[in-house]
Amino acid sequence: MLPLFCARLNRRTIVHNNHVIVCRSQPGPVLLDEKGNWTRVQGGMMNSEGLADGDEVLSFIALDLDDQQHLASKYGDQIMRQLIKALGLHIQKLILSLITLSANCQLYYMHGGRFYLVLREFSLEKAREKAESLRRNIDGNISLELSERSNSLLIVPDITMHLGVTSYKHAKLKELLQRYGSVIDVCAKINQELDMVLKMGMDAGGNKVMSWDPKMKGFIRLDSIEQ
DSSP, X not given: OOOOOOOOOOHHHHHHXXXXXXXXXXXXXXXXXXXXXXXXXXGGEEESSOSOTTOOEEEEEEEEETTHHHHHHHHHHHHHHHHHHHHHHHHHHHHHHHOTTGGGEEXXXXXXXXXXXXXXXXOHHHHHHHHHHHHHHHSEEEEEEEETTTTXXXXXXEEOEEEEEEEEXXXXXXXXXXXXXXXXXXXXXXXXXXXXXXXXXXXXXXXXXXXXXXXXXXXXXXXXXXX
Protein backbone atom coordinates (compact mmCIF):
# COMPACT_ATOMS: atom_id res chain seq x y z
CA MET A 1 0.00 0.00 0.00
CA LEU A 2 1.32 3.43 -0.89
CA PRO A 3 2.31 5.69 1.99
CA LEU A 4 -0.25 8.29 2.94
CA PHE A 5 0.88 11.90 3.02
CA CYS A 6 -1.62 14.60 3.75
CA ALA A 7 -2.71 17.64 5.61
CA ARG A 8 -4.54 16.03 8.50
CA LEU A 9 -7.56 18.19 9.11
CA ASN A 10 -9.81 17.47 12.03
CA ARG A 11 -12.61 19.86 12.92
CA ARG A 12 -10.53 21.69 15.50
CA THR A 13 -7.60 22.36 13.18
CA ILE A 14 -9.91 23.45 10.38
CA VAL A 15 -11.65 26.03 12.53
CA HIS A 16 -8.64 27.26 14.47
CA ASN A 17 -5.89 26.81 11.86
CA ASN A 18 -3.73 24.89 14.28
CA HIS A 19 -1.76 22.05 12.78
CA VAL A 20 -0.51 20.54 9.59
CA ILE A 21 0.09 16.81 9.82
CA VAL A 22 1.72 14.15 7.72
CA CYS A 23 -0.26 10.90 7.71
CA ARG A 24 1.35 7.82 6.34
CA SER A 25 1.92 4.17 7.08
CA GLN A 26 4.85 3.13 9.23
CA PRO A 27 7.69 3.84 9.49
CA GLY A 28 6.59 7.36 8.60
CA PRO A 29 8.04 10.30 6.70
CA VAL A 30 11.49 11.65 7.37
CA LEU A 31 12.46 15.26 7.90
CA LEU A 32 15.71 16.32 6.23
CA ASP A 33 17.49 19.41 7.51
CA GLU A 34 20.09 21.56 5.79
CA LYS A 35 22.93 19.67 7.54
CA GLY A 36 21.85 16.34 6.13
CA ASN A 37 20.34 15.02 9.36
CA TRP A 38 17.35 12.69 9.01
CA THR A 39 14.65 12.81 11.68
CA ARG A 40 11.71 10.44 11.79
CA VAL A 41 8.47 12.40 12.11
CA GLN A 42 6.79 11.06 15.21
CA GLY A 43 3.05 10.64 15.33
CA GLY A 44 2.65 12.10 11.87
CA MET A 45 3.36 15.67 13.01
CA MET A 46 4.88 17.59 10.17
CA ASN A 47 5.03 21.08 11.57
CA SER A 48 4.52 22.10 15.17
CA GLU A 49 3.12 25.42 14.03
CA GLY A 50 1.31 24.12 10.98
CA LEU A 51 -1.33 26.30 9.39
CA ALA A 52 -1.01 29.30 11.67
CA ASP A 53 -3.62 31.98 12.33
CA GLY A 54 -4.01 34.11 9.23
CA ASP A 55 -2.73 31.45 6.82
CA GLU A 56 -5.17 31.11 3.96
CA VAL A 57 -3.50 28.64 1.64
CA LEU A 58 -1.43 25.48 1.82
CA SER A 59 0.49 24.34 -1.26
CA PHE A 60 2.37 21.15 -2.05
CA ILE A 61 5.23 20.43 -4.42
CA ALA A 62 5.81 16.73 -4.91
CA LEU A 63 9.18 15.74 -6.40
CA ASP A 64 10.10 12.30 -7.70
CA LEU A 65 13.37 11.11 -9.21
CA ASP A 66 13.24 10.15 -12.89
CA ASP A 67 14.47 6.78 -14.22
CA GLN A 68 14.71 5.17 -10.79
CA GLN A 69 14.66 1.60 -12.06
CA HIS A 70 17.44 2.30 -14.53
CA LEU A 71 19.56 4.01 -11.89
CA ALA A 72 19.01 1.21 -9.38
CA SER A 73 19.97 -1.42 -11.96
CA LYS A 74 23.09 0.50 -12.95
CA TYR A 75 24.40 1.55 -9.53
CA GLY A 76 22.83 -0.81 -6.98
CA ASP A 77 21.02 -0.22 -3.70
CA GLN A 78 23.90 1.26 -1.70
CA ILE A 79 24.72 3.91 -4.28
CA MET A 80 21.01 4.65 -4.67
CA ARG A 81 20.71 5.34 -0.95
CA GLN A 82 23.64 7.76 -1.17
CA LEU A 83 22.15 9.34 -4.26
CA ILE A 84 18.77 9.91 -2.61
CA LYS A 85 20.37 11.56 0.41
CA ALA A 86 22.60 13.74 -1.77
CA LEU A 87 19.57 14.69 -3.85
CA GLY A 88 17.63 15.64 -0.73
CA LEU A 89 20.48 17.85 0.47
CA HIS A 90 20.67 19.45 -2.97
CA ILE A 91 16.94 20.20 -2.91
CA GLN A 92 17.23 21.64 0.60
CA LYS A 93 20.01 23.98 -0.47
CA LEU A 94 17.98 25.05 -3.50
CA ILE A 95 15.03 25.85 -1.25
CA LEU A 96 17.20 28.15 0.85
CA SER A 97 18.62 29.90 -2.21
CA LEU A 98 15.51 30.06 -4.44
CA ILE A 99 12.69 30.64 -1.97
CA THR A 100 12.70 33.90 -0.06
CA LEU A 101 10.23 32.73 2.57
CA SER A 102 12.02 29.43 3.09
CA ALA A 103 10.96 29.42 6.76
CA ASN A 104 7.44 28.74 5.46
CA CYS A 105 8.64 25.64 3.60
CA GLN A 106 9.35 22.17 4.91
CA LEU A 107 10.94 19.34 2.94
CA TYR A 108 10.09 15.72 3.70
CA TYR A 109 11.56 12.52 2.35
CA MET A 110 8.82 9.97 1.77
CA HIS A 111 10.17 6.85 0.04
CA GLY A 112 12.22 5.79 -2.98
CA GLY A 113 13.22 8.96 -4.80
CA ARG A 114 10.19 10.93 -3.63
CA PHE A 115 10.12 14.13 -1.60
CA TYR A 116 7.28 16.43 -0.62
CA LEU A 117 7.67 20.15 -0.04
CA VAL A 118 4.95 21.83 1.99
CA LEU A 119 4.57 25.59 1.55
CA ARG A 120 2.49 27.64 3.96
CA GLU A 121 1.02 30.85 2.54
CA PHE A 122 2.21 30.17 -1.01
CA SER A 123 -0.44 30.61 -3.67
CA LEU A 124 -0.79 28.10 -6.50
CA GLU A 125 0.93 30.56 -8.84
CA LYS A 126 3.89 31.03 -6.48
CA ALA A 127 4.18 27.30 -5.91
CA ARG A 128 4.25 26.73 -9.69
CA GLU A 129 7.03 29.29 -10.06
CA LYS A 130 9.10 27.66 -7.31
CA ALA A 131 8.51 24.18 -8.73
CA GLU A 132 9.80 25.21 -12.15
CA SER A 133 12.85 26.88 -10.57
CA LEU A 134 13.56 23.69 -8.63
CA ARG A 135 13.17 21.54 -11.75
CA ARG A 136 15.63 23.65 -13.75
CA ASN A 137 18.21 23.73 -10.97
CA ILE A 138 17.97 20.03 -10.12
CA ASP A 139 18.66 19.05 -13.75
CA GLY A 140 22.34 18.07 -13.82
CA ASN A 141 24.96 15.87 -12.17
CA ILE A 142 25.13 14.65 -8.59
CA SER A 143 28.52 13.98 -6.98
CA LEU A 144 28.77 11.18 -4.42
CA GLU A 145 31.69 10.71 -2.06
CA LEU A 146 32.35 6.96 -2.08
CA SER A 147 35.17 6.93 0.46
CA GLU A 148 36.40 9.56 2.89
CA ARG A 149 39.81 7.89 3.04
CA SER A 150 40.48 7.85 -0.68
CA ASN A 151 38.46 10.97 -1.50
CA SER A 152 36.96 9.06 -4.42
CA LEU A 153 33.94 10.57 -6.12
CA LEU A 154 31.24 9.11 -8.31
CA ILE A 155 29.53 11.51 -10.68
CA VAL A 156 25.97 10.43 -11.45
CA PRO A 157 25.06 12.35 -14.63
CA ASP A 158 21.83 13.73 -15.99
CA ILE A 159 19.74 13.62 -12.82
CA THR A 160 16.21 14.98 -13.33
CA MET A 161 12.95 14.92 -11.43
CA HIS A 162 9.29 15.23 -12.30
CA LEU A 163 7.27 17.52 -10.06
CA GLY A 164 3.62 18.01 -9.19
CA VAL A 165 1.97 21.09 -7.74
CA THR A 166 -1.34 21.41 -5.96
CA SER A 167 -2.79 23.96 -3.57
CA TYR A 168 -5.66 24.19 -1.11
CA LYS A 169 -7.25 27.33 0.20
CA HIS A 170 -8.52 27.23 3.76
CA ALA A 171 -12.12 27.33 2.59
CA LYS A 172 -11.50 24.36 0.28
CA LEU A 173 -10.07 22.31 3.11
CA LYS A 174 -13.17 23.00 5.17
CA GLU A 175 -15.33 22.04 2.21
CA LEU A 176 -13.48 18.75 1.75
CA LEU A 177 -13.93 17.83 5.38
CA GLN A 178 -17.63 18.61 5.21
CA ARG A 179 -18.02 16.66 1.98
CA TYR A 180 -16.14 13.53 3.00
CA GLY A 181 -16.93 13.70 6.69
CA SER A 182 -13.78 11.85 7.67
CA VAL A 183 -10.20 12.96 8.23
CA ILE A 184 -8.98 9.68 6.73
CA ASP A 185 -11.00 10.24 3.55
CA VAL A 186 -9.68 13.79 3.15
CA CYS A 187 -6.13 12.52 3.65
CA ALA A 188 -6.70 9.82 1.07
CA LYS A 189 -7.93 12.37 -1.48
CA ILE A 190 -4.86 14.57 -1.07
CA ASN A 191 -2.57 11.56 -1.27
CA GLN A 192 -4.29 10.29 -4.41
CA GLU A 193 -3.89 13.67 -6.09
CA LEU A 194 -0.17 13.78 -5.34
CA ASP A 195 0.32 10.21 -6.57
CA MET A 196 -1.69 10.91 -9.71
CA VAL A 197 0.13 14.07 -10.68
CA LEU A 198 3.53 12.43 -10.21
CA LYS A 199 2.48 9.49 -12.36
CA MET A 200 1.37 11.95 -15.05
CA GLY A 201 4.80 13.57 -14.97
CA MET A 202 6.53 10.20 -15.20
CA ASP A 203 4.29 9.06 -18.07
CA ALA A 204 5.06 12.32 -19.90
CA GLY A 205 8.75 11.44 -19.91
CA GLY A 206 9.90 13.06 -16.68
CA ASN A 207 11.74 16.33 -16.08
CA LYS A 208 8.43 18.22 -16.15
CA VAL A 209 6.20 20.14 -13.78
CA MET A 210 2.56 19.14 -13.70
CA SER A 211 0.19 21.50 -11.93
CA TRP A 212 -3.41 21.75 -10.92
CA ASP A 213 -5.22 24.17 -13.21
CA PRO A 214 -8.47 25.66 -11.79
CA LYS A 215 -9.79 26.60 -15.24
CA MET A 216 -9.30 23.09 -16.64
CA LYS A 217 -10.23 21.50 -13.29
CA GLY A 218 -7.39 19.03 -13.70
CA PHE A 219 -3.62 18.60 -13.79
CA ILE A 220 -1.74 19.70 -16.90
CA ARG A 221 1.84 20.44 -17.85
CA LEU A 222 3.10 23.78 -16.58
CA ASP A 223 4.37 24.83 -20.00
CA SER A 224 0.86 24.25 -21.38
CA ILE A 225 -0.55 26.63 -18.78
CA GLU A 226 2.01 29.30 -19.65
CA GLN A 227 1.35 29.20 -23.39
